[in-house]
Amino acid sequence: MTAVDREPGLSVRLKLTLSYAGFLMVAGVLMLLAGWVFLTRVPHFGFVFPPEAQRSTLRAFAPVGAFTMLCLLVFGLGGGWFLAGRMLAPLHRITDATRTAADGSLSHRIRLPGKDDEFRELADAFDTMLARLEAHVAEQRRFAANASHELRTPLAISKSLLDVARADPDRDPRELLDRLAAVNTRAIDLTEALLLLSRADQRAFARERVDLSLLAEEATETLLPLAEKHGIALETSGEIAPTTGSPALLLQLTTNLVHNAIVHNIAETGGEDTAGETGSVRVTTAVRPTTVVLTVENTGERLAPELVATLTEPFRRGADRIHTDQAGVGLGLAIVERITRAHDGTLTLAPRPAGGLRVTVELPADPAKDSPEPGPKRGPRPEGRP
Structure with missing residues (x-):
């Protein structure tokens, strides 16, 4: 199965980083606006400045606000990148385990450490799925091997009977026909049983x-x-x-x-124990x-x-x-x-x-x-x- 072709996009870690930084910048702007309104628009606190004083205050306040926003941006990007990496680390382990399973190795388990949370729940569910899938595949392999052997047996018997009949053309054909009929009946019964098993496994029936x-x-x-x-x-x-x-x-x-x-x-x-x-x-x-x-x-x-x-x-x-x-x-x-x-x-x-x-x-x-x-x-x- 080939992977679905998709256009390249931003990684989840980068998206989370930008989200953290953007949220922090919005919070910073709101705090600066709240401070400015508090200083210039609240008369009962006695901090209301005249218009000319407000302009001079704004000129002094603007560089400090800009520097503060720059610091928040740097802190938001750096901290967001670090926090996003920590948060997504379990997801990377789950992704690696999925790729390993896709390559055919079903014995690998995530066994995610830590306390119970959404990632731990997902990892445990994935481990459980892998265990069941591994057991199912092993069962199917054993079943396929056994079915091949069982289906090969009547064919081999039929071939042997035909070889014997070919080597001895004067032999009574009725015995050969009876034995071939018994072998063929067994092969049909086995095939029908295999089909019934497949139907039950697929749950392909109306209730x-x-x-x-x-x-x-x-x-x-x-x-x-x-x-x-x-x-x-x-x-x-x-x-x-x-x-x-x-x-x-x-x-x-x-x-x-x-x-x-x-x-x-x-x-x-x-028998000795069951007579009578x-x-x-x-x-x-x-x-x-x-x-x-x-x-x-x-x-x-x-x-x-x-x-x-x-x-x-x-x-x-x-x-x-x-x-x-x-x-x-x-x-x-x-x-x-x-x-x-x-x-x-x-x-x-x-x-x-x-x-x-x-x-x-x-x-x-x-x-x-x-x-x-x-x-x-x-x-x-x-x-x-x-």
Whole structure:
């Protein structure tokens, strides 16, 4: 980006200097005029001179006044230049930091010393902006590297399959077509997930009234066949939870959470610790004074807090999934986090003591005055049984 061409002008320091000097000169002239009026126009003080005496006084007073104004001018210019430099010194540091950031160095910080004032507030705000920008750029670089790797993988697999088929023309093409179709489906899912992430980051959506409880029911009904196939019980309950946002994005958020809760669950065949147990997913909605809450809980393996803290990172996958054919593209919770942030909400992930995960999405409540009062509560609604 090129700088905008502008005509050269006076520096701010010179403008402030001239302003200080001009103000001081005006104040000096007013003081001299006040003194002259006091000496010549105030009879009750006994200092009123006759006209001839006034002329002689003016001739004597003029050189002193001129010398005084000259001294005020010199003092105003010198003092104004010094004071303007002191006042603008923090601004120079902020300008230097801006140029450094424009050159690509986002790690530099101003860290302006001194007491709290307007310049310190500006410097602190600039440092905060740089910190967030640096973190965002680092995140985007990691995301781009991961996305490149993930998109390259299905292409490499497709190339390998085609090379094998070319080397063995007598091989049954149906197996090749099935594997190519699976790889292509995965690449399409990944591309759509990346586009959805970009849309959420840009907040390129219209806001309208949305009831989270209805979205929860729609998501669970859509994923009911998947839950039944793998022996997972779905249950929805809670209050009418109105908020504002994109219905499509919030439905995607809810669907991702429920899908992840099904995928990360107790294995259908059971293990040493889970034999005979049934996996379950519970989706609830609630209303708070200024927010609405969507909570999705699922059974599963015990998760370490350190692992849970990384699950919203792009392409981060849990160690175990109950079915490899539903492994997804590693963007489910990353999309949830971006959609939540785009709707000015908060996302909280916490491991359940008995195993599994509790995910809470808190969004601003619908501020419309005609919003219905919270309730009635929706009773537990089992959506699927093993």
